Amino acid sequence: MKPKRRPFLKLAVALAMSFPAIVAAQQTSAKTPRIGLLAWWPCGMPYASETSEFGMFMQGLHDLGYTLHELSFECRSASKQDSRLAAAARDLVQLPVDVIVTSSQPAAHAAQGATDAIPIVTIISGDPVAAGLARSLAKPGGNLTGVTYYATELAAKRLQLLMEAIPGLATVGVLANPVVSYLPFETDTKQAARHLGVALSLQQVSEPGELDAAFSRMKADGAQAALVLPDLMLADQSSRIAALAIEHHLPIMAWGSWYVADGCLMAYSADYGVMQHRLAYYVDRILKGTKPGELPIEQPTKFDLSVNLKTANALGIELPQSVLLMADEVIE
Template structure:
């Protein structure tokens, strides 16, 4: 009886120590910090790029789940440059751990607002030339991300238009001159077009209301259009592709987003690839990496897409040489 009582006491004590040890070690673990991510979209929520949902999907795959271990402070500029500084200031004031945005104008606005909060930028153009970073391999400072070297693509855009449109002599370049990178790309385009015997006529747009007149003039003076993307242009992509169709003007776009809206042709990097990669940058920063040590990447997965439905409506035939090289053909 005494032996059985001693055994019961020993078992009770062992159970108590085990439970105490479990809860003691649990209580001793520091509670996991909730990460705070600021996200400033250059378009509106309803017109955001296809890559934006992929950014959040990739974050979840990496273990960052809203409502559990991450809070996202999202703001939208609706394609208006003037709103970017205010939106950046607002999210930075929320004590965020990292700020995410896209395009060169947004990168410039973010850099002006904070020199301490890590910044991850998607699809910025020539960050070294724009003075945003010291170098691509070691950016330094608080900004990193993914860069599009449009200067390297300019020749390909002109070449594709020449191949698609027989006897092409004049191309209308529709763009927003308020974008710093657009001004630089325009110079590169002029030099390349001159070498290929093509004249460029620039149609400037600084607000959505200017697009109808820009396309009307483009149709009068050119056989095709090249539409350069920036926040204003991307936010108006449905309007732009509709105007190209109404004016029966073949156009090449430098963003795949326009293909969803019925665009004729594009040669660019898919935003879904870039935003997923940006999520991986954010993951590294939230786990302790310094943005200045993360090299800025230049995506190499460029793809060519052609919409044959749009081509038929415009009354043009896309050459077999282009279709054979196309990564996506919409029929």
């Protein structure tokens, strides 16, 4: 997921350097826990900055009372390429580290493929049981635990909200990355569309350079709005997607609030900052001796609707009062 923008106050002061610099400065003893960060975005960014992949996780550690003198960090990045996650995970395993932390399901699969012994703490976008990452939510077993924001009804809910915002909606474009086709979102969206009587223009986008043509195809297919399915590459392109949506006059429903902050019309999602923060709890329990397989995988209980009124005006859309009353966040 794309990191949520927010300041980190005291933590930002403590961590206003990149992780390579932190690691070089640490005097790691045999008793200092070593946390491996399996990143999709580059490791060389300041990890307490507002664009950090692990910023809220670091805030969570800080809130639990940890300091840099008590922990050691190693970061390995896939450099924005899912295909490089496996090699990055193997690097962390070979060091080794005491626990691996990731912020996405593709990274979780890579980590679990690299080790069945080192604990893994992660955010999971799909169904962890169906994906083979856990035996059950209550008792994951194995070496992986964390938070999942998956619910089969999310695809239908996003479509329903889009239909309520755009009366008469008949055809919806869909942006999906075939690299993560093993995730359940395409299937869920197709099933929801059939149930709601909406036609889909499904566009497979595996590289940022394919977005322009995908929008053109959606428009040619008669799409009146579009859904963006969960994927890290697409999340990284949220600003570009927002600009293309304005250019092609296609209202967007996305899966993360940062899309709305970047100019897309709507998003319906769990709070990713809260989920990232919660990963620190799992790491704390594991470092204190609890086995990851004994820590239940949690699910968010609240999902928020975000809308961008400036974008609505640019698209010439007057959002119904019913939608505005449901919105938890309104950008004006």
